[in-house]
Amino acid sequence: MTPNTPGKTPGRLYRLWDSDLFYAFRTAPVAIVATLVALTIIACAVLAPWLAPMNPYNPGGLNLMNGFTPPMEPNAFTGETFLMGADNQGRDMLSTIMYGTRTSLFVGAMAVLFAMTLGISIGLYAGWRGGWVDGALMRVADVQLAFPAILIALLIFGIARGFIPDNMRDQLAIWVLIVAIGLSDWVQFARVVRGATMVEKNKEYVQAARVIGAHPAKIMFRHILPNVMGPVLVIATISLALAIIAEATLSFLGVGVPPTQPSLGTLIRIGQGFLISGEWWILLFPSLTLLALALSVNLLGDWLRDALNPRLR
């Protein structure tokens, strides 16, 4: 027998550190830099209420006269100076970007979570049941695909506006956005999970569980799900970047978060109007932030895809 040394089982953390995935990570400069960038941005966003110089979401705290203050230059009327300048409403760009990233990340993460939950549930169920249930669910996915993402989001936005009483639209806009982006994104999760489930369910460990009469729900969620999470994670990462950008695009088309609580995308949409007029900082800084965030998340997803693919090691 292989010599066994009980008691010397290394700790979880060490095992994680020592795992192949982590090793691959440690030796991939791109992945490290991407993680650092993403983490920094995420940290700034999450901690915005504590880190940001001002709260741009509180309209009462704004001074319109600060509008269009260039970076690092005192405003002609108020004398205030902003590191990244101020936007058209007199909001400090730095703070607004931090808060905006927070909103964008929230929308993106929730949308992906929503898409993931929906996609995984449907994919697991379709893959497990097979037969006509599977066929029907996949046709639904087809219909969904007939509407490209932005159209779906536009539609849902339109429909939701009809259902939600107007005095709640403000608060609910974000949730509508989340549902809209999420709904346009679930198909790929469902397809991947379905495919993987169909492979996994014929594996012998699942049959072993069935022989002892384990409940199908338990088999799906405890046995199969953990084994299909790899590709799901990859898609989730890349979807996060896509969702953040989709949010920006929707806001360009005029359906997005309220401008009093701008997201990164709304900021870019607004800033885009000042490209020619010369107030470059209103466009540049949010765009750079979005670029850095989306790029690093994308790079991470990319790296993860390769790293999780055993055939590419």
Place this chain on the structure above:
Amino acid sequence: MAEPLLKIEGLTRRFDVSKPWLNRVIERDEKQFLTANADVSFEIAKGETFALVGESGSGKSTIAKMVVGLLPPSAGTITFAGQKIDTGAGIPRSLRRRFQMIFQDPFASLNPRWRVGEIIAEPIRTFGLMNPTDARNEAARLLEVVGLSAGDVNKFPHEFSGGQRQRIAIARALSSKPEFIVCDEPTSALDVSVQAQILNLMRDLQDEFGLTYLLISHDLSVVRHMSTRIGVLYLGRLVEVAQGKRLFSEPQHPYTRMLLDAVPDLALSGRRRHAVEGEIPNPISPPPGCAFHPRCPLVHDRCKREVPQPRPTPIGQAACHALDRLAPAA
């Protein structure tokens, strides 16, 4: 023979492999069925090792799956310990515990995301046999029973070699204290030296716990080594059932002879083997009459028309029209 532990009568399984409805309508096709098993009957006594051999696609695994309740039979009955299993409703919980199964692929049969301890204790938990702490201890104990160390409960399957995994799978199968274990090609994915270990282990465990095995294999030498009785399958039908070693010395059915002939001989007896003619026919449209007749050296007209029924032979029973004309085995 005493009351058999497992009794199988007329077991048949068909798979619907028809094209979709629309295609059938347009192409005027009939529904198509693949008969994986047809009218299979045998009994297994307590403490016995009953083996099923046959080429790929002969329906070995399908029988195994029906026995453990993974597949409902299309016809036929399964009686376990005198209790007839209602195949529609699935196996009752009280019986289910008494069955277990060991699979072929030690890499696929353990969930890679679970710790070995959890894997082994899963049957215990599912049947609610013990509290979690005891279950963990039991898992550690079982690991030692199958020749691994108790400390391995916290490891993941990928930290083990194929042979070790198969031991873990055996430990899992033992954990609900079953009487009957179906082993579907338990060693065909293993190296010979490891195969010997596992086969020896299976024997030891059988002696220790009084287990009954249904052993499935396509390796005739393994089957010969392990089993007390052997059933030979061809295209879903049981062509011959015989006492263990005697099948090899006095094979009755021409197919059995052919199979034995095809086995490469390590003993270098110098016997010149006859390469078998032809391949297994498509199970969707098997030849009429005796399914073996296109490859059979003893074929005559009757074989092409009539499905042979099992007839007693000196060593068990066989289904062949030509039994009388068979020369004694060389």
Place this chain on the structure above:
Amino acid sequence: ETVRWARVADALTLDPHSQNEGPTLALLRHVYGTLVSRAVDGSLTPDLATSWEIHPEDPTIWVLHLREGVTFHDGSAFTAEDVVFSYERVLHESSGFRAIHADVVGAEAVDEYTVHVQMSGPSPLYPNNLTNFFIVDKTWAEANDVVAPQNYAAGEENFAVRNTNGTGPYQLVSRDPEVRTVLSVFDGYYGDAPQVTEVIYQPIAEAATRIAALLSGEVDFVQDVPVQDIARLEQTDGIAITTGPENRNIFFAYNATSPTLRSTNVADNPFSHPEIREAMALALDRDAIRQVVMRGQSQPSAAPLPPFVNGWTEEMNAYGAPDYERAAELVRSVYPDGFSVQLDCPNDRYLNDEAICQATVGMLGRIGINVSLNSQTRSLHFPLIENLETDFYLLGWGVPTFDSAYVFNFLVHTREGSYGAYNGGQYSNPEVDAMIEEIATMTDLDERNATIARIWDRVMEDRVFLNVHNQLLAYAVREGINIDVHPENSPTLWTVTID
């Protein structure tokens, strides 16, 4: 000379009596003549009608004397028959201009060049309504089966939607809706020969793209210049900017009459308190909006009507500097904890509409009014006003008749019948209503003006509106093109001179 002209949207149709809508009118004006036109300063000038007067015997009849020697683009002569026909057409059920001529009973050709227009009552200001009334050739319309303006419900296409026959300075060469419309000068035009001989009209919806097209030299004349780009364009070599006031004021209105509001967090209606309305007036920093949001491109004003319009006074226009402390105190006096309310705002209708609302939200926030902003596209915004589903909203109002009555009819009068269509705040004052109905038929202009002043007094006193400013229009052109800003944002290219 060719002028390539870009603006945000295309004319919706070429049918002259179908769509009463800015860009449509602006384009059609180049092709179809009107009886009366409006000069850049807002005054009325003769056009196809050389003069007009109230019938000496019957105050309900307007007499129009037509210009002689005018021909349509197809060569047929312009006569009183065409005017009468055009009246029939514009009064047709499917016309988009019916409301403007609501008081007209019918028109009659007295001789070849004189038309009598029978009004339902005395209508002293009616000629103001003629500036967007395009004259169509009767024979052409009959020949092409376009006697009536297009009717959607019928689901048929109308010849006039894509073909024209007017008396205007340009005739249609080609049209690809929303892509490009080409006009070339009409040799038989009765006025001075225009310097611009060809007009290529291109709608470009995106502001940045529109300006980019000008900067890259792909167009010569851009309307709807975003205010923030004016400074840059002014500094750019080869590009000139003209600005001028538009006949349109931008204001907030609120529901001060209902007992409760749908979007507030307090039990009663905050706007029903005069203190609150005063506080809001005190909090609105019009100069800051002008300075930052409008980049100087607005005329801040407290008067809820544009300065061109009859009834406007310097006094109404005056506004003070914001006083946040006093305003906050006023709010506190009613609601110690402040209150919240929703502001509905269009985001694609007026110059920087959303930004104005946003800025206002900030200002009101400073005095304890917590405003949530619901800004959306116009097709969602305007139904709110029409269906009385808003508590507090932004609206812009142009006054094509240049008379206060127009404002009163739509915005001040209690909503009933054809009155008060845009009175989304549900202001209702029987006294005022009576006066409004009175001025419709008054012939004595002095007395009429006095009544108008009285109405305005009440409206200002009740703070029915919280006016922000009048929009300034900016046109950007290739240097050398001299164009005047038209108060109705309806540039006339045939008056353009080129250096």
Place this chain on the structure above:
Amino acid sequence: MADPLLSVRDLVVEFPTRRGTLRALDRVSFDIMPGEVLGMVGESGAGKSITGAAIIGLIEPPGRIAGGEIRLKGERIDTLRPEALRRIRGKRIGMVFQDPLTSLNPLYTVAQQLIETIRTHIDCSEAEARKRAVALLDRVGIPAAARRIDDYPHHFSGGMRQRVVIALALCAEPELVIADEPTTALDVSVQSQIIEVLKDICAERGAAVMLITHDMGVIAETADRVAVLYAGRVAEIGPVREVITEALHPYTRGLMGSIPTLTQESDRLVQIPGAMPRLNAIPQGCAFNPRCDRAFAPCFTDRPELLALAGGRQVACWLHDTAKAQEVPHG
């Protein structure tokens, strides 16, 4: 004795990994004579396939040949440039893989794949190549070859596909065929047919065969000589009959005992304890020492070299080193 067709000397193949370099082959030496069938057996992971891949230069990077030499008819081929090596592949050395299901490109007909291969190595016209291809298919036992040649691989059954694969490996008449578990994926009854075809056709053309398998039975029936690999090292080489009946290396002996046969009578199988070590944990000295019941001092310190013994046998075991064997505590 004639010159060997293939001669492998001290072949070392390494895979650099994060946890150090793995030696998949450690100084492997053997010869193949012209026309000979050399069986290569060993447990999974012993390095059989790697040996085959190394010979035709198809080790996947980052794996590499880190030492030793491979000579084909005396000419070194392990140092050839990729292009020169490519010309040898298929032309002078043919290869048959285990799984006929996946070895053929599903998008091309059998004819296309055969003709492509023939024309790569032999200068001939398309029609000529086709004729050869049909003849070859016929030879490997595909009925109605001329008609079936234009079928796609999925039209063939497993056994037929493996025949096609063999035809592909043989179509440029190579001097050596490396068959890597050519029958493992097939049914017992088909296995013997395939082995038969392979053996006959090679004998016919005088091609040598290196038959990689872990099925001792196949070796016993087919091979002239057999090489036993253990943990990347050659444990024993010898004529097949001798190695099976009187193995010299304890590992070989254990291996033979652990295989159930159709004639064996004992109740229990001989069991070698433990498993083959992983490549990153090969013990010092003899790689087999932890499992060997006859291990003695030198086994734990020094690696035994391949010893040439009488009768063309070679073994790497200290028990057979006369000098060291003195120390064995016989018992």
Place this chain on the structure above:
Amino acid sequence: MIAFIIRRLLQSVIVMIAVAAVSFTLFRFVGDPINSMVGQETSIADRQALRDSLGLNDPIVLQFGRFLGNALQGEFGISYRLQMPVTELILQRLPATVELALVSGLLAFVLGLSLGVYTALRRRGVLSNIIMTASLIGVSLPTFLIGVLLIWVFAVELRWLPSNGRGEVVALGDCWSTGLLTHSGRLALILPAITLGLYQMTLIMRLVRAEMLEVLRADYIKFARARGLSARAVNFGHALKNTLVPVITITGLQLGSIIAFAIITETVFNWPGVGALFINSVRFVDVPVMAAYLMMIALIFVVINLIVDLLYYAVDPRLRVDRAGKAH
């Protein structure tokens, strides 16, 4: 095969009906078309009358039925906004969009394929890594921003390329107009095509690379090498061809989404296609145009799907026999 096509067609019909239902429900909520149809002077009574005459006050089911009935005959009514028959309007705009979509699709496909193959073959190369990273920039910024930036750089600052429109177009027959035949038309196509194709290119490139890496590890590639085939034959004859099978599906579907994504590009570049038409229609609540557009997108998707499936048939011989039933 026939059964397969019939099944596909049936599914397509269901998809189309579903799309029709979804898009129809939507119209109740995008706003009120009346406001953009009449001037501010129109009285409320007149507005109601117009609503009545357009049937907007009818029960929704009735409206849907009417809509479906008309749609079946290719009849989508008159645009509320532009007062032209919708079908004609869309047909007039379609060439612009199709041309843009095809050019950018082609660009994306050709570039994506070659870069994907390159990066797969030189997986660890420096240039490959640079390409992989750089391509991500294209998907890390919203399309509209990329478009605006391109305009700014190439039209405003450098003045190399036009900022908007289609340039000169030439009519080909009655129903097609092309910008490809004129110099200005080709110039005008460059920026929008890049903007639109960038995202798809990245996608295709990544897909090709992933599939190619997968295929390169397949046994038949190993066997092809072992047969001594040249690197060219192995990489392109075998690996690439097998890569194309899955790539075709995704690429086909992408073409559908290119047309939909054109909404943004067309808006930014003032490209006179159906996407810009749609966005303007949304703003004006031009229900007939919106409905027709959505149906058109669904139809295109369905047709592309069908073509892709047939292509699949052509490329993969395994599907030609009796596997027809297993769609997807």
